[in-house]
Amino acid sequence: xxxxxxYDVGVxxxxxxxxxxxEYLTWSQNSVFEGEITKTLLLQCMDEIExxxxxxxxxxxxxxxxxxxxxxxxxxxxxxxxxxxxx
Amino acid sequence: xxxxxxYDVGVxxxxxxxxxxxEYLTWSQNSVFEGEITKTLLLQCMDEIExxxxxxxxxxxxxxxxxxxxxxxxxxxxxxxxxxxxx
Numbered sequence: 001x002x003x004x005x006x007y008d009v010g011v012x013x014x015x016x017x018x019x020x021x022x023e024y025l026t027w028s029q030n031s032v033f034e035g036e037i038t039k040t041l042l043l044q045c046m047d048e049i050e051x052x053x054x055x056x057x058x059x060x061x062x063x064x065x066x067x068x069x070x071x072x073x074x075x076x077x078x079x080x081x082x083x084x085x086x087x
Numbered sequence: 088x089x090x091x092x093x094y095d096v097g098v099x100x101x102x103x104x105x106x107x108x109x110e111y112l113t114w115s116q117n118s119v120f121e122g123e124i125t126k127t128l129l130l131q132c133m134d135e136i137e138x139x140x141x142x143x144x145x146x147x148x149x150x151x152x153x154x155x156x157x158x159x160x161x162x163x164x165x166x167x168x169x170x171x172x173x174x
Contacts, residue, residue, distance in 0.1 A: 004091060004150060008117045008167055029148055030095045031117050046163065053164050060163040061116055063091060063150075070157040076133065076147035077140050080095055 002068040003042060004034045009058035016052045017060075020045070029080045036068060089155040090129060091121045096145035103139045104147075108132070116167045123155060 008031060009017050021027075024045040025035040037045070042064075049060060065071045095118060096104050108114075111132040112122040124132070129151075136147060152158045 006093065006116050006119045009164075029093050029146055032093045032119070032148070050163060055164040058164040059116055059167045061119070062161045062163070064159045064161070065152060065157055067157065070152055070154065072151045074149045074151070076137060076149070077096075077142040077145040080146045 001039065001042070002034070002036050002065045002071055004028070004032065004063040006061045006063075007031045007059070009053055009060070013052055013054065013058060017049060017058075020048050020052060088126065088129070089121070089123050089152045089158055091115070091119065091150040093148045093150075094118045094146070096140055096147070100139055100141065100145060104136060104145075107135050107139060 003025070005021060005025065007014075007017050007021075014031075018027075018031075021033040024037055024041060025033040028034045046062065053060060090112065092108060092112065094101075094104050094108075101118075105114075105118075108120040111124055111128060112120040115121045129149075133149065140147060
């Protein structure tokens with residue numbers, strides 16, 4: 001399946017959430033990761049994310065599209081690179 | 088169709104992009120908007136967004152899902168509210 005995950009978490013947890021998502025998905029932009037992933041790995045990823053976040057203040061949205069052909073992505077402007085942002 | 092739009096734009100243009108997207112879609116989180124929209128309105132929205140952004144430094148990603156039933160959204164933690172963030 002294809003997933004998009006967006007996060008809005010406290011400053012102290014941004015690095016941990018970002019690092020964890022990067023183990024499973026591709027960084028897309030700002031606080032957005034995306035990519036193809038199996039249901040099993042997705043459950044594992046979200047379990048790990050849930051153990052990092054503070055559910056009273058942090059927010060994670062997971063969008064799942066079972067068939068990647070059902071979603072189309074278009075970019076406007078520049079394509080952001082993870083390395084530009086974080087290295 | 089159902090769309091998700093994420094943006095990563097220069098500070099000077101964040102307010103304009105956010106305001107424009109709010110005319111067409113629902114604010115979701117951080118720099119993410121989403122919602123159902125017709126193809127005609129989406130083209131109009133993206134035309135207007137393109138006239139605001141600086142394509143050399145800004146980045147907009149548009150994810151389109153033709154059938155809203157093909158996408159499933161799950162929230163973890165709190166649901167963010169536009170009013171909490173901006174009002």
